[in-house]
Amino acid sequence: MQRTFFDTDHEAYREVLREFLTREVEPHYERWETDRLIDRSAWLAAGRSGIIGLAVPEAYGGSGVTDYRFRNVVSEEIARTxxxxxxxxIATHDDVVIPYVLMxxxxxxxxxxxxxxxxxxxxxxxxxxxPGTGSDLQGIKTTAVRDGDDWIVNGQKTFISNGIHSDLVIVVARTDPSAGSKGFSLLVVERGMPGFSRGRKLHKVGLAGQDTAELVFEDVRVPTNNLLGTEGSGFIHLxxxxxxxxxxxxxxAIAAAKAAYQWTRDYVFERKAFGKPIGDLQNTRFALAEMLTEIEVTESHIDRCVLALNAGELTAVDASKGKWWASELQKRVVDRCVQLHGGYGYMMEYPIGRAYVDSRIQTIYGGTTEIMKEIIGREIAAASA
Structure with a gap:
C-alpha cells in the first residue's frame, strides 16, 4: 500500500537531513558511543542546519514549523542510519523541553x-x-522553598537524559508539602548555578552516546522568574x-522497527545457507511477511495519531495506546531480525546489533507499557461506570 503521509516539502527536508547525518554524525558516531558522549559541536551543527528547534517561532530564532511530520522525517532517517x-x-530537547517553554x-x-x-x-x-521514585511522581522528594525572590532547591534526580550536556533543566519540585498533587511546580535550573552539580554519567545497556546522568541540587538558589508555568500546577503541566x-x-519506535526490517530483508537475500539465500526458506519468508504486515498496520495508526497531534486533537489515552503498542512492536521486530541475522546479528558492527540494545528502553521511559495500559484501562472503567 502506497504511503501518502508526506508531501514534497517533507521529502526535500529528508534530503537536507541525510546530508547532515552523512557529514556531521555518521563519521563520529562510533567514537561517541565509545566515549558515551556526543560532541557538543554536533548540537551546534544541528542548530545551523535546522535539525533542532523546528517548532521554535522565527521570532526566537527557530524554523516555526509546527507540523510534526518533519520530526517524523528526523526519526526515520536517524533510525535508517x-x-x-x-x-x-534531540528528541528530549525538541519534543519534551522546548514544548514546555513554548507552552x-x-x-x-x-x-x-x-x-x-x-x-x-x-x-x-x-x-x-x-532514586526512590519512577512512574509514581507523587513520591518526588525534591523540594523548593521560597526565600524572598528565590526558590531554594534541594534534592537528587536520576536517569536524566541530556544530564551531562544540559544547560537548562526543568526540575519537578515539591513547593507545598501540604497540598498533595497540587503542591508541585516546575523550576528551570541553569548551568553554573551554585549548588547544582552532575553526579555519575550513567552506563546504560544501550543508547551509549546519549548522555544520561544523576543530578544533585544542594541549596540551589533559583530566581522566581525561573518558575515555569503556574506555582502548584506542575502535575497539570506535565x-x-x-x-x-x-x-x-x-x-x-515504528521508524526503528521499519529500519530493522529493511536491513534484515536485504540481508536474508544476500546470505546463503544450504546452497541458497535464507530468504528463500519458508520460515524466513513467513517471518518477513508477519513483520511487514505488523509494521504497516502500526505505521498507519501512528500516522493518524500524528495528524491528530497536528490538529491539537490527540488525547493522552490515544497517545498511550500508540506508545505502548509501537514500542512493544519495535522490541519484537528487532529481536526477530537479530535471529534472522544469526551470529552476525549479535555483532555491534552490524546496525541490527546496535538496534537490539538501543530498543530495550523504549517500553520503559516516557511511561512503562504497564502504566500505559493502566491509563487506557482507567478510561475504559470510567466509561463503563
Missing part, C-alpha cells in the same frame, strides 16, 4: 532561552525521576505535554 543516541538527545514560558523566558535552544547552544533536559512526549517515542 542507526544513530539512535544522537536522535534520543508555559513568559515572554521574557522565551526571549532568554529559545534562541539558544534553537541554535544548539543551550541544551535542555527535564528532571522528574528520583499531563498537558505527555501526549507529545509519548507520540515522539511511538514515532521513533
Amino acid at each position: 542507526a544513530t539512535t543516541s544522537f536522535g534520543g538527545g 508555559l514560558g513568559t515572554e521574557e523566558q522565551k526571549q532568554r532561552w529559545l534562541p539558544g535552544m534553537a541554535a544548539g547552544e543551550l541544551i535542555g533536559a527535564i528532571a522528574m525521576t528520583e 499531563m498537558e505535554n505527555l501526549p507529545l512526549e509519548r507520540m515522539s517515542i511511538a514515532v521513533i
